[in-house]
Amino acid sequence: MTTTKWSIDPTHSEIGFKVKHMMFTNVSGKFEKFEATAETEDGFFTNTNFEFTAETNSITTGNVDRDKHLLSADFFDVENYPEIRFKSTSYSKISESNYTLKGDLTLRGITKPVRLDAEFHGTANDPWGNKKAGFGLTGKINRKDWGLNWNSALEAGGVLVGEEIKLNIELQFIKA
Template sequence: MATTKWAIDSTHSEIGFKVKHMMFTNVSGNFSDYEANISTEDDNFENANIEFSANIDSINTNNTDRDNHLKSGDFFDAENFPKLTFKATSFTKNGDDYELTGDLSLRGVTKTVTLPTEFSGLMKDPWGNTKAGLNISGKINRKEWGLNWNSALETGGVLVGEDVKLNIELQLIKL
């Protein structure tokens, strides 16, 4: 069977995340500079080969000071670890949806994560291109990758939550 290569359609995709701020509201952010190598053996994406990387310097939370802090040694340490990477080890059906498992590397630490994934199927766009949709969610604990910085609040609790919720919307285009 022929291998199909896919690219991320960046105009219709978002690599997003949310983190609790002051324990009661979420701050959202995304990475705007990323790349992926994706290949499949069939149209249902089972056992897809997925490799992804994002440039830490492209982090955007709509606040320059916060973005600079996230790039610093307190968090991602972009100077020494300029990319986050993900390499899938499996993409398997789980009921109506899928599970994407792979190795996530941040700040020089690699851990295996499993992320619930919704596969939206295939569709032709008005220009005849075949597109596929993936919505990847889940959460990780940032401290497992050494992103430990925090600040105690007078009222108790901490400034930055440990759990990072992922919200990754991918529209892929068949090459």
């Protein structure tokens, strides 16, 4: 069987997340520098291996002070852990365009399994003749599983930062 390699089109992809702030609103953020590859055995994304890395110092939430705090040892500790990595372990079809993507996520030197819901958006040729493929990924992780433990108690009860991180990822690949 022929292996087809795909690389990320970063101008048409986004690695985003949301986390509760003060227990009642969400703060959104994203990573601006990342790489991803996919390898298919059949060209149809039914049997696919995915790999992903993001530069932790590329995080942005739209607030300079918050971003500086996220880069510190309280959270991502970018001096010691410059990358987040994901390597798939399985990609299983659920329905026509819905899949389950499982893999190992490494963050702050800790590797744990994660499960993401994947929607395959299909393939098409762009106006320049390049074959493209699109995916939407969603999932949830608990930040404390990777040692991101910092928090602050609120006077009215609760905490400043939620533990659950909602992932919202849009990927567009280009056939190599």
